[in-house]
Amino acid sequence: QKEVEQNSGPLSVPEGAIASLNCTYSDRGSQSFFWYRQYSGKSPELIMFIYSNGDKEDGRFTAQLNKASQYVSLLIRDSQPSDSATYLCAVRGGGADGLTFGKGTHLIIQP
Amino acid sequence: GAVVSQHPSRVICKSGTSVKIECRSLDFQATTMFWYRQFPKQSLMLMATSNEGSKATYEQGVEKDKFLINHASLTLSTLTVTSAHPEDSSFYICSARGTGAGEKLFFGSGTQLSVL
Numbered sequence: 677q678k679e680v681e682q683n684s685g686p687l688s689v690p691e692g693a694i695a696s697l698n699c700t701y702s703d704r705g706s707q708s709f710f711w712y713r714q715y716s717g718k719s720p721e722l723i724m725f726i727y728s729n730g731d732k733e734d735g736r737f738t739a740q741l742n743k744a745s746q747y748v749s750l751l752i753r754d755s756q757p758s759d760s761a762t763y764l765c766a767v768r769g770g771g772a773d774g775l776t777f778g779k780g781t782h783l784i785i786q787p
Numbered sequence: 788g789a790v791v792s793q794h795p796s797r798v799i800c801k802s803g804t805s806v807k808i809e810c811r812s813l814d815f816q817a818t819t820m821f822w823y824r825q826f827p828k829q830s831l832m833l834m835a836t837s838n839e840g841s842k843a844t845y846e847q848g849v850e851k852d853k854f855l856i857n858h859a860s861l862t863l864s865t866l867t868v869t870s871a872h873p874e875d876s877s878f879y880i881c882s883a884r885g886t887g888a889g890e891k892l893f894f895g896s897g898t899q900l901s902v903l
Contacts, residue, residue, distance in 0.1 A: 680830075710892075719793075719880050719897040720831070764830065774821040774882075775892065779830040 678703045680767050682778035690786050695752040697781050699765030702746070709741055710766040710775065711750045713759075720764055724750070755785045790814055791883050793895025800871055801903055808866045808898045810881035817883035820864035821892065822856060825878040837864055861885075871902045 679702040689695040697711075708727055712720035726732045726739040726748065738751040748767075752759055762782050766775040790813040800806050810820060819838050823831040835851075837843035837858035845851045855867040864883075868875055881895040 717878075717899070719894045721894070722891065725891070774823075774833040774836050775831075776833070777823075777831040779828075 678706075678767070678769070678776045680765055680776050680778035682763075682765050682781050684779055685782040686784050687781055688784045688786055689755050691755055691757060693755055695755045695759065695783055695785070697750040697752075697763050697765075697783065699748045699750075699778055700746055701748070701765075701767045701776075703767065703769060703776075704743075704746065705769050706746075706767045708768040709739070709748045710768070711737075711739060711748075712764040712766060712777075714762045714764055714780065716762075723763075752783075757785045757787050759783065760785045791817075791881065791893045791895045793881055793898060795898060796896060797899045797901075799901045799903065802872055803870055806868045806871055806900060808868075808879055808881070808900075810864045810866070810883070810895050812862050812883045812885060812893070815883075815885040815893075816861035817864070817885045818861065819884045820856075820858050821882045821884075822854075822864075822866050823880045823882065825880065825897075831880065834866075868900065871900070873902045876900055876902045 681700045710725045711723045714720040724739045726741045732739045736753045740749045762780040764780045765778040792811045822834045825831045834849045835843045835845045837856050839861050843856035858864040880897045882892040
């Protein structure tokens with residue numbers, strides 16, 4: 677059984693600070709790692725994906741992957757109130773597998 | 788970016804009726820479609836995977852006779868909830884992977900099903 681674990685929060689961060697979201701996964705064979713943002717009642721939207729160990733930056737977002745520790749994180753710099761949402765970590769194995777999602781972390785950016 | 792259109796966005800039905808949800812890829816060929824279900828404050832749970840022209844593969848615990856999936860073309864997949872019951876009330880989301888999309892999955896906007 678593949679599992680993806682996230683702290684459900686809420687995680688409260690002041691506006692302008694760095695928000696750090698964490699995720700661990702159980703399947704060592706996992707190959708692709710995704711971060712989605714989901715607003716209440718809406719479908720998830722992809723923020724970033726990462727395959728290789730290390731950091732990947734895209735604008736204010738940085739994804740970090742450590743396969744040895746089975747850990748993936750998302751950093752949001754200069755947090756804005758519009759970043760307030762639930763952030764879903766998702767993991768995919770090889771082949772045509774679907775994604776396995778964590779339960780999400782509810783992030784609140786305080787103005 | 789690629790667009791996946793999902794309809795209806797919201798449906799309310801009586802217990803015992805069937806509901807069909809459509810998912811269309813508008814600007815790419817969706818070789819694989821995934822159907823997810825999300826209960827309030829829960830994660831997305833994969834229900835089934837379908838490849839165009841093939842029978843869907845269902846996840847453990849998902850009744851294939853209750854959740855009928857048809858992926859007859861590269862741009863359309865449907866999920867039919869047969870004889871819906873209140874416990875089927877959930878947010879259903881399709882996602883598609885297609886040629887040239889690589890690892891990316893593109894999500895539909897979701898369907899909120901409420902069974903009375």
